[in-house]
Amino acid sequence: MSGVRIGVLALQGAFREHIAMLKRLNVEAVEVRLAQELDGLDGLIIPGGESTSMGLVAERWGLVEPLRRWVRGGKPTWGTCAGMILLAENATGQKLGGQALIGGLDVTVNRNYFGRQVDSFEADLDVPALGDTPFHAVFIRAPAITAVAEGIETLSTVASLGDETESVIAAVRKGPILATAFHPELTDDLRWHRYFVRVVTEYKSCSG
Ligand code: GLN
Numbered sequence: 001m002s003g004v005r006i007g008v009l010a011l012q013g014a015f016r017e018h019i020a021m022l023k024r025l026n027v028e029a030v031e032v033r034l035a036q037e038l039d040g041l042d043g044l045i046i047p048g049g050e051s052t053s054m055g056l057v058a059e060r061w062g063l064v065e066p067l068r069r070w071v072r073g074g075k076p077t078w079g080t081c082a083g084m085i086l087l088a089e090n091a092t093g094q095k096l097g098g099q100a101l102i103g104g105l106d107v108t109v110n111r112n113y114f115g116r117q118v119d120s121f122e123a124d125l126d127v128p129a130l131g132d133t134p135f136h137a138v139f140i141r142a143p144a145i146t147a148v149a150e151g152i153e154t155l156s157t158v159a160s161l162g163d164e165t166e167s168v169i170a171a172v173r174k175g176p177i178l179a180t181a182f183h184p185e186l187t188d189d190l191r192w193h194r195y196f197v198r199v200v201t202e203y204k205s206c207s208g
Helices: 015-024 051-060 064-072 082-087 191-207
Strands: 005-009 028-032 043-046 077-080 088-092 105-110 120-125 135-140 144-148 153-160 163-174 177-180
Touching: 005 015, 005 191, 015 028, 015 043, 015 191, 043 082, 043 191, 051 064, 051 082, 077 082, 082 088, 082 105, 082 177, 088 144, 105 163, 105 177, 120 153, 135 153, 144 153, 144 163, 177 191
Parallel strands: 005 028, 005 043, 043 077, 077 177, 088 105
Antiparallel strands: 105 144, 120 135, 153 163, 163 177
């Protein structure tokens, strides 16, 4: 075991797949549905799915404030796809009134950037933080990051819609917060999960 315990928000979406990836890395992984299940965790993954539904369930179950406290408290958090939308301070093209649901990551996402025209696609992304081999990324009705505040590190980009010579941001990191517009849990490539486990381990050793 790696010695860290990571929760996956299990309200809706692809949480089982994240748990399976973490288990393959010998990491203790648990489903999170209640605020008290955040206690004792070293990291949290907010999966892909549908951000509006996930937000509504989180509100109904009283999880929004505990999740905000978790993220603002500097706890390692990784949002994939819909999870990334929930972490963004600003979102465009969304039903929830443009207001951040959880927030904490100072970026602007376009919630259905790719969703309107191409439901899903795959692309090989250069991700220097993961090494030389490109990462084969699966995008499903995917958002994109259209603006970032100072201090946000871009980990990867993808060709923008309609103009292959331009790109939009597909993965970012700010300290303990990681966000990817695509779904690493739907591939066989464990590198993003390993990367997040490393972030979680580093933060645990700093704060512990
Ligand atoms: N665009 C979707 C949303 O608004 C996210 C899609 C996904 O997570 N695969 O929630």
